[in-house]
Amino acid sequence: MLGFPMGGIASFRQQAGRAGRRARDALAVYVADGFPVDKHYAAYPEELFDKPMNDIVIDLDSKIILEAHLQCAAFEVPMTLSDEEYFGPSTKELCESSLKKDAEGWYHTNTKFLPYPSKHISLRGVEEEKYLAVDVTRVGKPGGQPRILEEVELSRSLFELYEGAVFIHQGVTFLVKEVSHDSKMARLIRADVNWTTEPRDFTNIDAVQTKRIREIKGSPQRAFYGRVELMTTVYGYFKIRNGAVIEGVELDTPPWERETTGMWLDVPKPTLQLLEAHAINAAEAIHGASHAFLNQFALAKDLGTECKAAEKEYKVSESKRKRPARLIFYDPSGTSGGVAAKAFDHVSATLETALNAIEVCECEEGCTKCIVSPACRENNLVKNKIGAQIILTAILNRPIDVDLLEYCSELEAHNTIVEAPPVDVAAGVEVEKEQ
Ligand SMILES: [Zn+2]
Numbered sequence: 001m002l003g004f005p006m007g008g009i010a011s012f013r014q015q016a017g018r019a020g021r022r023a024r025d026a027l028a029v030y031v032a033d034g035f036p037v038d039k040h041y042a043a044y045p046e047e048l049f050d051k052p053m054n055d056i057v058i059d060l061d062s063k064i065i066l067e068a069h070l071q072c073a074a075f076e077v078p079m080t081l082s083d084e085e086y087f088g089p090s091t092k093e094l095c096e097s098s099l100k101k102d103a104e105g106w107y108h109t110n111t112k113f114l115p116y117p118s119k120h121i122s123l124r125g126v127e128e129e130k131y132l133a134v135d136v137t138r139v140g141k142p143g144g145q146p147r148i149l150e151e152v153e154l155s156r157s158l159f160e161l162y163e164g165a166v167f168i169h170q171g172v173t174f175l176v177k178e179v180s181h182d183s184k185m186a187r188l189i190r191a192d193v194n195w196t197t198e199p200r201d202f203t204n205i206d207a208v209q210t211k212r213i214r215e216i217k218g219s220p221q222r223a224f225y226g227r228v229e230l231m232t233t234v235y236g237y238f239k240i241r242n243g244a245v246i247e248g249v250e251l252d253t254p255p256w257e258r259e260t261t262g263m264w265l266d267v268p269k270p271t272l273q274l275l276e277a278h279a280i281n282a283a284e285a286i287h288g289a290s291h292a293f294l295n296q297f298a299l300a301k302d303l304g305t306e307c308k309a310a311e312k313e314y315k316v317s318e319s320k321r322k323r324p325a326r327l328i329f330y331d332p333s334g335t336s337g338g339v340a341a342k343a344f345d346h347v348s349a350t351l352e353t354a355l356n357a358i359e360v361c362e363c364e365e366g367c368t369k370c371i372v373s374p375a376c377r378e379n380n381l382v383k384n385k386i387g388a389q390i391i392l393t394a395i396l397n398r399p400i401d402v403d404l405l406e407y408c409s410e411l412e413a414h415n416t417i418v419e420a421p422p423v424d425v426a427a428g429v430e431v432e433k434e435q
């Protein structure tokens, strides 16, 4: 396996398990990539074997997801309406509207998904657009044709297919010459280079319109749900040889903007002032609090957040990029969404468990039980457990333990956080009460 599988630990074990069937010995080799998740497992290899499997959480209230399951289930064995017992009350409606009924009353997979329904359907309800990586090395030469190397999911393409990127396909090295975001295509040529590349990027995640507001139990603070704009800028890349940066290249690529849905929580102004008064870095605190929330939310794998990068937060010169004091979670583009809405619906309970996890955790500076996320895009370098605890305590309107405030940061960093600006509220939005 080259790189930790996107599907997580379950995928990893499944892929490794495919080797050596029929009682024959086999060896599975996992070559760690440079992604944070790979670094995590390189540091804690025992988790590859010992870590308990996360519970599979499927939102069977979502008809989109349920239909996908029915199409696949009916492919294995034709279904009847009595299968409602397993698939819930929407089974009948979906069987009749989306599956194919035969003369004897059995329901079969809709022919448009044949011969392999699982290929058309992502069982978790997540479908991603793809970019084409096209080898144009021989174009313009006699008989030379462009050749499709592979399809790269949108969420990876931005970080693998940028101009100047070294792209490895089946052990052969290519250089990315040109990328078109309109036609979702990258042109690559064969090149024998002895370096690799690592993109440098940031993503701004901004709330643009509030569509729902929800009470947080016992607190005057509110949770918000609505339209969110994502803007990712790959502003350069490093050329790396033998683990050392040999050159930093600036790129002037247009930001990649897309809109999605998300939920957010604002850090109250007095809390920001309190953090500042005690020299607790607000970016560290917000990043830690965001991860703490995700760590306690079952569908977190399908949510994104604004990860804070050390390169930005600990920059010597003051950054022009000031970010709002806001914990924000979004449905990654290319997904059918709905996960941020779930997080919004369960916001109070999730905040409470997140705060509790920090309070009882015996680690010093944060671990995967409290504020560290193996999925952090920025390696969890920007974090502060006490700051995260203060923010969650404030949002839940609990009294802040004065002992926490004795902490003093050693790092001199510029403040990159400003008070969260108000967000436009759609007409007719009323505050939803906690039951
Ligand atoms: Zn911890």
Ligand SMILES: [Zn+2]
Pocket (backbone or CB within 6 Å): 287, 291, 306, 307, 308, 373, 375, 376, 377, 378, 379, 380
């Ligand atoms: Zn992060």
